[in-house]
Amino acid sequence: MTSSPQMATVSPVPSIASAEEGLRLLRAMKLIRAFEEQVRNLSAAGVIPGLVHLCAGQEAVAVGVCSLLRADDMIASNHRGHGHCLAKGGDVGRLLAEIMGRRTGYGLGRGGSLHIFDAANGNLGTTGIVGGGIPLATGAALSAKRQARGQVTAAFFGDGALNQGLLFEVMNMAAIWRLPVLFVCENNGFGEFTAIEDVTAGADPLARGQAFGIPSETVDGMDVLAVRMAAQTAIERAREGNGPSFLVCKTYRYGGHHAGDKQDYKDAEEAKAWRLKDPIERLSRLLKESGLASEAAIAALTQEIDREVRAVVDLAKVTPLPADDDFEAHLYA
Amino acid sequence: MPSPHTITYRAAVLEALFGEMRRDGSVILMGEDIGAAGGVFKQTEGLFAEFGSERVIDTPISESGVFGIAVGAAMTGQRPVFEVMFGDFITLIMDQLVNQAAKINYMSAGQFRVPLVVRTAVGVGGNLGPQHSQSLHAWPVHIPGLKVVMPATPADAKGLMAAAIRDDNPVVFFEDRMLYNLREAVPEGVHVVPIGSATVKREGRDVTIIAVSRMVHTALAAADLLAKEDISAEVVDPRSLMPLDVETLVASVKKTSRAIVVDGGYRQYGITGEIAATVAEHAFDWLDAPVLRIGGANVPIPFSKTLEPLVLPDAQRLARDATALVRGQR
Structure with missing residues (x-):
């Protein structure tokens, strides 16, 4: 339980089925990276009010899991959730509008970054309560089991949630009721400003899942293909009625707890070492080396995404703010 | 029906x-x-x-x-x-x-x-x-x-x-x-009571007792005692606390010009305060006396047989307080 990048588990070498699949995964990760970069700038410029929690560095986990989910599968996210929202098919414009507090956002601009809900894409929401999404995803799995359409759900949470009692209560029920849910821990080494090893007992977080008899696996969260391989097994297990899985994806948060955090608690050498494992660079290199995509094709993809995100930013800036009518709207159903 | x-x-x-x-x-x-x-x-x-x-x-x-x-x-x-x-x-x-x-x-x-x-x-x-x-x-x-x-x-x-x-x-x-x-x-069969609708449990002229849950029965018993004193109490049960049927409560208070709010929860910062304030805001000009709040005692509810009965108001105490209110002694 350290944030050293050398700790990643050795697993069978994952492979890519096709150039199309590889570029799709690369695109999804690059979109998140470009989006978060714009959010960071807009936050620094004061265009986005309040606090935002960015996920640059962790893209492989959201994309690895969500790229295998069906449209009617559901996820619950956490406070660092923009990547999950996009990976599950969220609309870039509506997402940014919500983060900017605009009325064209998913929640009429009343929720903001911490409260993004996207029912059409099966997103039960980002949340401001650490661990708060875990029971929601598990409850959705209870519905899925009753409805028997083979849906699965995934709960994304950070290593900070490993010490919430709620996680253990919910894992227990998911196990005894064999619910089709994936508990996906993004272990980025820090709960807010505090290193995980300073506040977490036990040699390995996996033991938390194993205690409930839940199949548990450590995953290289900087490798989208490794995440996919682990998620594939877990999703099949859930769809077949064999209950929950626990994935601990070792990853790294390039930014601070929130945008603007000075990060003086981080070790510079360690941060540099993690950057060498960058999930986007890693997949790009693999695509090039295996001849599935050219340097030029990847550069074109990057430019295309940058243009797309910049256009979304320009549009969001001129979308309307909520009006008085929106103040109490939807207080009750 | x-x-x-x-x-x-x-x-x-x-x-x-x-x-x-x-x-x-x-x-x-x-x-x-x-x-x-x-x-x-x-x-x-x-x-x-x-x-x-x-x-x-x-x-x-x-x-x-x-x-x-x-x-x-x-x-x-x-x-x-x-x-x-x-x-x-x-x-x-x-x-x-x-x-x-x-x-x-x-x-x-x-x-x-x-x-x-x-x-x-x-x-x-x-x-x-x-x-x-x-x-x-x-x-x-x-x-x-x-x-x-x-x-x-x-x-x-x-x-x-x-x-x-x-x-x-x-x-x-x-x-x-x-x-x-x-x-x-x-x-029998299907029976649905709309959420947010209060009900008048007993009609009266001199004082409105607004009571919820078990306290409704305490209020009705108090109303029987008050009747012997020639005091006519109206008992209103909000049934729902949110949304609160302000209209029915206020109509009753405007009729009787006096109100007592009774609840079994802790009195401090409890629902009696909210309901009393709501009634006062809407019927101030009709009131002949301050709205009286009666709630559960502000102590952890004790176990012992001698102490537990002290927690909740009973009909006698409620009738005594209502009498004082109606006779201008409060």
Whole structure:
């Protein structure tokens, strides 16, 4: 339980089925990276009010899991959730509008970054309560089991949630009721400003899942293909009625707890070492080396995404703010 | 109107559960000992036999986690009725209730609804002590996005449980366990009481007593005592605390020009203050006396036989206070 990048588990070498699949995964990760970069700038410029929690560095986990989910599968996210929202098919414009507090956002601009809900894409929401999404995803799995359409759900949470009692209560029920849910821990080494090893007992977080008899696996969260391989097994297990899985994806948060955090608690050498494992660079290199995509094709993809995100930013800036009518709207159903 | 039959409060709630579960396959029950055991108060007896373990779900003693799962299930097509065995234990689900269930419809701009019921047994009696006797209804009623009901009679318990299950919002349903054996006429078949509607339990001219849950019966007994003193008391039961039927309450107070608000929860910062203030705001010019608040004592509810009876107001005390109010002695 350290944030050293050398700790990643050795697993069978994952492979890519096709150039199309590889570029799709690369695109999804690059979109998140470009989006978060714009959010960071807009936050620094004061265009986005309040606090935002960015996920640059962790893209492989959201994309690895969500790229295998069906449209009617559901996820619950956490406070660092923009990547999950996009990976599950969220609309870039509506997402940014919500983060900017605009009325064209998913929640009429009343929720903001911490409260993004996207029912059409099966997103039960980002949340401001650490661990708060875990029971929601598990409850959705209870519905899925009753409805028997083979849906699965995934709960994304950070290593900070490993010490919430709620996680253990919910894992227990998911196990005894064999619910089709994936508990996906993004272990980025820090709960807010505090290193995980300073506040977490036990040699390995996996033991938390194993205690409930839940199949548990450590995953290289900087490798989208490794995440996919682990998620594939877990999703099949859930769809077949064999209950929950626990994935601990070792990853790294390039930014601070929130945008603007000075990060003086981080070790510079360690941060540099993690950057060498960058999930986007890693997949790009693999695509090039295996001849599935050219340097030029990847550069074109990057430019295309940058243009797309910049256009979304320009549009969001001129979308309307909520009006008085929106103040109490939807207080009750 | 279907014909009434005389059953207990407990049986009346059970009738609503049977009715709604037969009517709507998405209604599920979740709680401790509610399945095979039939509930610690026999309040779910027979449901497990008819609907099975898939719909009457025995849960571990993990209130927070179970309730969180119920919220997720409610967001995705189920209508859970989640049982908190004792009302004192709603403290264990407060995060899910306050930060998730109450706000999801608002935060998602209506994309997700949370149609669930929290039912819980409250009330002083039986010497169960400080952690099994409280009425914490003032907690959820403080939170925008929640509805709160507190039926006093078997008929209202049946009708409000049906309404709560059909409601698309989270509804907290407080039932006083000392009312469970109360027998009264209850409509057979489908019976729904709209949430947010108060009822005048007894008409009167001189003073309005606004009382909820078990205190309604205390107020009615006090009204009998007051009648012997030639004081005519009107008893109004809000039935729902949120939304509150302000119109019915205020109409009564304008008629009688005096109001007493009685509740079994702690008096400090409790619902008596809110209701008294609401009545005063709307009927100030009609009032001949300050609105009187009578609540549960502001102490942890003691276990001992000599102390527990001191917690709640009784009919004699209420009648004495009402007499003083009407005669201008307060």
